[in-house]
Amino acid sequence: MKHLRPLALLALAASFAHAPTSAQGRLLLLDQGEYVCALPGDATGAAWVEQEGRDFAITGGSSYRTVRGSGTYLMEGKNVIFTRGPMRGVQMLRLGSGMLQEVGRDGKLGRLRCHRSGPLKR
Structure with missing residues (x-):
């Protein structure tokens, strides 16, 4: 029985090593x-000044x-990060x-806002 306790602790530690730590x-x-x-x-x-070249679909x-x-982008919770392409x-x-x-980059909200203006254009 004494030999099983270290194995159980090792198995528990290994399971934590594979758990995602930053999943939100x-x-x-x-x-x-x-x-x-x-x-x-x-x-x-004007209330808003559109930024040419910043629009996306x-x-x-x-x-x-x-x-x-x-x-491509990744959205987890309310956080969106563009992972590939021109907005990477x-x-x-x-x-x-x-x-x-x-x-x-400092984690603070910037001034730029983007809103959905309509369906995809063909």
Whole structure:
């Protein structure tokens, strides 16, 4: 019996070694469609200033496309990270249905917001 106790502890430790430590939630998908990205304006002008070249489309599964090419993203809980393609490394936070806000490299929310503007264009 004394010899079984170390084996049981070793088995328990091994099971923890394979458990994901950073898992925060289920993998999810963004709503398909065209997304327009903009910065907030000010009181003297437009409420939103669209950012040319930052728009993208969610095309299905975990895929997106831009005018520069296509790629993939991963969405876990409310966190979205673009993993391949022209937006690789961009991180966003899902604020609600069809609304995303960019997250800076420092982990703080940026000013850029992207919203779903409609269905996919052919």
